[in-house]
Amino acid sequence: MNTILALDLATKTGYACNCTGLGSIISGVQTFDVKRGESPGMRFLRCRGWLNEMNDLVKPDIISYEQAHHRGGAATACGVGLVTVVLEFAALHKIEV
Numbered sequence: 001m002n003t004i005l006a007l008d009l010a011t012k013t014g015y016a017c018n019c020t021g022l023g024s025i026i027s028g029v030q031t032f033d034v035k036r037g038e039s040p041g042m043r044f045l046r047c048r049g050w051l052n053e054m055n056d057l058v059k060p061d062i063i064s065y066e067q068a069h070h071r072g073g074a075a076t077a078c079g080v081g082l083v084t085v086v087l088e089f090a091a092l093h094k095i096e097v
Contacts, residue, residue, distance in 0.1 A: 005060035009068065009082040010075075011043070019058045026058070032082070043078065044085050051089045062096045063089075 001018075008014035016027035030050050032043045054060070065086055068079045090097045 002061040003058055004062045004064055005054060005058060007063065007065040007086065009065050009079060009086065011078060013047070013082070015054075017054070017058050017060065044081050047082055047085045048089060051086070055089075055093060055095075060095055064097070 003018060005017045006015065011032055013030045013032060014027070015030060016025065018025050032046045032050075034040055034043050063086060065083065087097060089095075
């Protein structure tokens, strides 16, 4: 059975994983807020760091994410950036998307 990490990418990213190695399902919300005075790029660095932690914990075979409807503006920039981080991470670690 494949371990699947499912993501609902946003500033507050929802996630769920059928952790076959742990014998359970985990889920939650991870926040990628930018603090006052920080570069907007910190959001994406936090996302990459969190993905590294999840990779160490659950070793996903597949990462699945919801393709959001983009209306423009800051929310679209955030969503596209987070998708880019996930795609790069998956390619680097040879994880199917």
